[in-house]
Amino acid sequence: MKARRPGARTAPCWVLGAYLAIGLAATSARAKETFSIDYVVTISAATPHIAEVRWELAGIEEVARLKLTFPADRYSTFAGSGTLQPLPDGMLWEPGGPYAHLTYQVEINHARGKQQRYDSYAGNGWIVTRARDLFPRIGITYHTGTTASPKSRARLIFRLPRGWRSAAPFASAGPATYPLSQPGNTLDRPRGWFVLGRFDLDRQEIDQVMVEIARLPGTTFSPRNLFDFLDRTLPTLKKLLVATPAHILVVSAPDPMWHGGISGENSFFMHTGRPLRTPDKTSPYLHELFHVLQPYRPGPDADWIEEGLAEFYSLELQRRAGLIDAPAYGRALGYFERYGLWNVDFTQQHDNAATNNSAPLVMYAIDQRIQRATAGKKRLDDAVSELAREGGEVSTARFLRAVNQASGKDFAKFFDRHVSHGIPPDIGSAR
Secondary structure: OOOOOOOOOOOHHHHHOOOOOEEOOOOOOOOEEEEEEEEEEEEOOOOOOOOEEEEEEEOOOOOOEEEEOOOOEEEEEEEOOEEEEEEEOOEEEOOOOOOEEEEEEEEEEEOOOOEEEEEEEEOEEEEEHHHHHOOOEEEEEEOOOOOOOOEEEEEEEOOOOOEEEEEEEOOOOOOEEEEOOOOOOOOOOOEEEEEEEEEEEEEEEEEEEEEEEEEEOOOOOOOHHHHHHHHHHHHHHHOOOOOOOEEEEEEOOOOOOOOEEEEEEEEEEEEEOOOOOOOOOOOOOHHHHHHHHHHEEEEOHHHHHHHHHHHHHHHHHHHHOOOOOOOHHHHHHHHHHOOOOOOOOOOHHHHHHHHHHHHHHHHHHHHHHHHHHHOOOHHHHOOOOHHHHHHEEEEEHHHHHHHHHHHHHOOOHHHHHHHHHOOOOOOOOHH
């Protein structure tokens, strides 16, 4: 069994946007709003573990068919206008007219991992779930001859038992109603984490971001501590990742939910038992928030980059904010070195010891070397911000180019030694 440092993050992180719509390439200079869609999610008090989902579409003359991809063991009872054709991995829907509807049922409860903890669950009077659990992945085909770039106007609507309410990572337009807007996407989709039922909701604006904390029954987590923590760290993280979110939703829930953190778009879940800062001084909350705000996605060889940056900055941002001192920072680097998985190719690794222990120490070493090469004028931040501005998929080669550009030096030998061969970098007097 690989060694893991005390307090290390154990939950895998989910990258964002995997279920967004595939649109037709634009053939006009300006997008035209041509259709509307309401996503209506109904929860019954009698069967809260089953969601009844209905799509109501209008003005969809351009749409020929939609391919829906979903797990057969959770989705059922499809019905709608037009024609529905079952596929091995989902359903092909031809709406058949400018006005159309689709209905189906979803099993909310979903367990993951050997311990069978839940990342989607209907508890006693509450539900915690994600858009990806309620809505299939979608591919859209338009009728031949469509000359405009179609754009939707969309809303997410929850119909809930009496006394229930909702929280989602969007601005509300009324009780349990949320307008959806995704610039650049043909079809605006629900996204991120949702909380439904009876729960506590705390709100505070931090650096022009409305931060909401939804706490489910049984949660012992203090929202004030998190607000104070983010007040000192969120502005720097926003600047680093060139991010301008309007809302961030944090969901805190007890067992039987997943014992860790899981990020979503503009939102993340954290088990109530996870602390703001672990014994090794890294922060699970900052780690997940880094993933929430990062505007790029990792390539097949870049898990070490995604996790390494998130874990390194969960420590580094606290140092800059004065939340940990130099000796504590040095001890944390020592934990990375001690509990890391070394002498392996990080580009091929998904082991927590490599991605969350070894990789952040390599990031620290890169940061120090960039500062030395530029007499303190630049650092790792400059490479990360450039990746954020460009977006898209990040590979090890692309990360190396960003580091070379920030430093004005060639880091190829460093990457060969410390990334491809996994040799621990010398952190010297930092420990």
